[in-house]
Amino acid sequence: MKFRNLMFSVTGILLLTAIAGIVNGEDQSAPTKAFQAIVAADSLQKAEIVGGSYFFTPNRIILKVNIPVELKIRKEPGIVPHNIIVSAPEAGIVFDAPMENEATVIRFTPTKVGSYPFYCNKKLLFFQSHREKGMEGVLEVVE
Ligand SMILES: [Cu+2]
Structure with a gap:
């Protein structure tokens, strides 16, 4: 049970990292001022x-x-x-x-x-x- 929770956490972190990566990727172009x-x-x-x-x-x-x-x-x-x-x-x-x-x-x-x-x-x-x-x-x- 504990191992399963750990696996969920790890998957969650990986997902968040992936999402953050995508967001950063879209952030490449400079904002318009x-x-x-x-x-x-x-x-x-x-x-x-x-x-x-x-x-x-x-x-x-x-x-x-x-x-x-x-x-x-x-x-x-x-x-x-x-x-x-x-x-x-x-x-x-x-x-x-x-x-x-x-x-x-x-x-x-x-x-x-x-x-x-x-x-x-x-x-x-x-x-x-x-x-x-x-x-x-x-x-x-x-x-
Ligand atoms: Cu220059």
């Missing part, structure tokens, strides 16, 4: 992005079309280099900038509604790229 850019009095919309290993915060930025953007970028302290890249010439958004500890500013004006990915393309040797590790996000340009 969205930010609606603030349109300042000077008709600029301002947003900030912080990059780190391996994330951008926020990773979804909502911008209004045809209003100039001032995007302040910086990275968390650390020796791992990061950058931020957008290649959306159809929307007037093209940049490839290193992220420094001190904030730097990127200026552009989104000219087309749509979703445009941004990411870090750094990669160490044969390891996954930072983008693959979760360093990506989206600029969402809306009316």
Whole structure:
């Protein structure tokens, strides 16, 4: 009887571990942290992005079309280099900038509604790229 109870417990623990494993597995993609850019009095919309290993915060930025953007970028302290890249010439958004500890500013004006990915393309040797590790996000340009 005691042995049977033990077996039940062991089975229970294994089941829980399996479930936890599945939950963790689904948790791989970074949670979305969205930010609606603030349109300042000077008709600029301002947003900030912080990059780190391996994330951008926020990773979804909502911008209004045809209003100039001032995007302040910086990275968390650390020796791992990061950058931020957008290649959306159809929307007037093209940049490839290193992220420094001190904030730097990127200026552009989104000219087309749509979703445009941004990411870090750094990669160490044969390891996954930072983008693959979760360093990506989206600029969402809306009316
Ligand atoms: Cu990176």
